[in-house]
Amino acid sequence: MKVKEIMDRDITAVTPDFTVGDLIEILVLHRVSGLPVVDDECNIIGFVSEKDIIEMALPGYAAYLRKISFIPDGLKIMIKNMKSIADKSVREIMKSPAIVVDQEATTLEVAHIMFKNNVRRLPVVKGGKLVGIVSRANLLFSFLEEGEDES
Amino acid sequence: MEGGKGNLAVITVTLNPAVDEKYRVKELKHRGWTRAVEVDRSAGGKGINVSRILKQLGHDSIVMGFIGGFTGELVRVEMEKLEITSALCYIKGDTRIDTFITDLTGELQVGITEEGPVIRPQELRRFKRSYGRMLNRADFVYMGGSLPKGVPDDIYAELISEAKDRGKMTFLEAAGTPLLKGIEASPDFVKIDHRYVSEIYGHSIKELNDIIKAVREIEKKGNIKYIVIDYHESGDVFRTPEGYFLVELTEYKPVKILGGGNALVAAFIASLIEGMSLEESIIFSMATAYEELLHLEEGIRSREHVERLKPLVKLRRLE
Numbered sequence: 001m002k003v004k005e006i007m008d009r010d011i012t013a014v015t016p017d018f019t020v021g022d023l024i025e026i027l028v029l030h031r032v033s034g035l036p037v038v039d040d041e042c043n044i045i046g047f048v049s050e051k052d053i054i055e056m057a058l059p060g061y062a063a064y065l066r067k068i069s070f071i072p073d074g075l076k077i078m079i080k081n082m083k084s085i086a087d088k089s090v091r092e093i094m095k096s097p098a099i100v101v102d103q104e105a106t107t108l109e110v111a112h113i114m115f116k117n118n119v120r121r122l123p124v125v126k127g128g129k130l131v132g133i134v135s136r137a138n139l140l141f142s143f144l145e146e147g148e149d150e151s
Numbered sequence: 152m153e154g155g156k157g158n159l160a161v162i163t164v165t166l167n168p169a170v171d172e173k174y175r176v177k178e179l180k181h182r183g184w185t186r187a188v189e190v191d192r193s194a195g196g197k198g199i200n201v202s203r204i205l206k207q208l209g210h211d212s213i214v215m216g217f218i219g220g221f222t223g224e225l226v227r228v229e230m231e232k233l234e235i236t237s238a239l240c241y242i243k244g245d246t247r248i249d250t251f252i253t254d255l256t257g258e259l260q261v262g263i264t265e266e267g268p269v270i271r272p273q274e275l276r277r278f279k280r281s282y283g284r285m286l287n288r289a290d291f292v293y294m295g296g297s298l299p300k301g302v303p304d305d306i307y308a309e310l311i312s313e314a315k316d317r318g319k320m321t322f323l324e325a326a327g328t329p330l331l332k333g334i335e336a337s338p339d340f341v342k343i344d345h346r347y348v349s350e351i352y353g354h355s356i357k358e359l360n361d362i363i364k365a366v367r368e369i370e371k372k373g374n375i376k377y378i379v380i381d382y383h384e385s386g387d388v389f390r391t392p393e394g395y396f397l398v399e400l401t402e403y404k405p406v407k408i409l410g411g412g413n414a415l416v417a418a419f420i421a422s423l424i425e426g427m428s429l430e431e432s433i434i435f436s437m438a439t440a441y442e443e444l445l446h447l448e449e450g451i452r453s454r455e456h457v458e459r460l461k462p463l464v465k466l467r468r469l470e
Contacts (some may be wrong), residue, residue: 008231009230009231009234009235009236009237010227010230010231010236010237010238010239011213011236011237011238012238012239012241013238015280015284022273022277025273026241026277029219029241029242029243030241038284040283040284040287041284041287042284042285042287042288129288131236132236
């Protein structure tokens with residue numbers, strides 16, 4: 001099976017000049033954890049997720065996470081930092097270049113890319129332009145369906 | 152047909168989409184409860200209908216507009232099921248629901264339509280930016296329908312101007328002030344319901360000559376290539392760069408009354424993509440519009456069904 005058969009065809013994206021505040025609002029309304037970043041021609045230039053925002057609000061948060069004492073202090077720092085981060089641009093926090101997959105790739109190739117890079121959502125492109133997004137759930141569901149076809 | 156290099160060919164804009172809820176009841180009583188015999192919920196709104204029919208005719212498009220809440224989710228999920236690409240702008244408000252009730256005889260029809268959500272300034276800004284980006288990926292832009300609150304009534308004019316500046320062909324199907332202002336931006340194609348024509352130009356449409364007069368009025372306001380006005384329930388007038396045409400159906404037995412207009416415009420866009428001659432385009436569009444009205448489900452049954460209806464379409468050039 002090919003990616004284009006299982007992907008979501010919602011191509012919501014942000015541009016690098018979006019503010020982090022706007023990005024957070026879109027993530028909330030859209031109920032997703034991350035979005036592709038595109039240029040004016042819809043070429044994918046990066047990917048931005050909740051994790052990138054947290055990392056900026058709380059540098060080295062992964063290290064903090066291992067300590068129980070993180071919660072009260074970390075939260076205070078985070079709330080303070082969030083206000084200044086909201087005006088920053090997506091450009092400053094996005095991961096670039098983005099990991100993408102061509103719409104003609106097989107689901108097996110997608111699985112490989114996802115697990116290798118530990119990403120949940122992968123933008124799907126055709127000729128470099130965003131045409132959809134594939135999630136782990138899309139992938140698992142396609143494997144389930146393929147299994148049913150065989151049995 | 153999908154264009155090369157990720158090009159999606161057609162953008163359809165539905166600023167105030169809806170969930171259409173259709174109930175069929177045995178008998179609608181003035182008081183008390185009625186059990187529904189059949190319920191159908193589907194994504195509605197002019198641009199969404201156009202995208203659905205384009206897909207059925209074999210063409211990809213991208214749906215744009217505002218959606219929100221669980222009703223908005225229903226719209227998005229349906230686009231997903233139909234494999235139609237969407238770049239919808241998520242809003243805080245809820246997508247409206249339009250309710251239609253018909254009884255089993257089909258004679259009693261009741262409709263309730265909601266105004267829709269309020270669009271906040273940042274949501275409108277977000278939509279416009281996304282629209283500007285998407286224009287790079289399309290050659291045709293369709294926009295139509297009512298506007299939600301918070302969206303200015305010159306929005307169609309603005310979207311048309313931007314698309315035209317970038318060399319895109321624009322299609323408009325609207326009413327009232329948004330239509331009037333849209334016309335002034337000179338879209339390439341405009342389809343107007345005769346009821347609005349009389350509303351705007353003050354004279355009712357009784358004979359062909361009244362339509363020609365109305366078209367002349369519209370021509371003064373904007374430089375439009377194609378103007379389509381319905382003449383009677385099964386006949387339209389097309390004003391084209393090659394002259395006036397009257398297109399009529401020799402048989403007319405519809406099972407529903409709404410949706411034909413969107414189908415007509417969708418088919419016309421498809422005919423331009425496929426490079427049909429003008430006369431072929433008009434006949435194909437009319438046959439598609441009729442096919443949409445021959446069953447309760449949204450859209451057309453198949454392209455073959457459309458082809459079969461073509462012999463019922465009569466085209467006459469008006470001198």
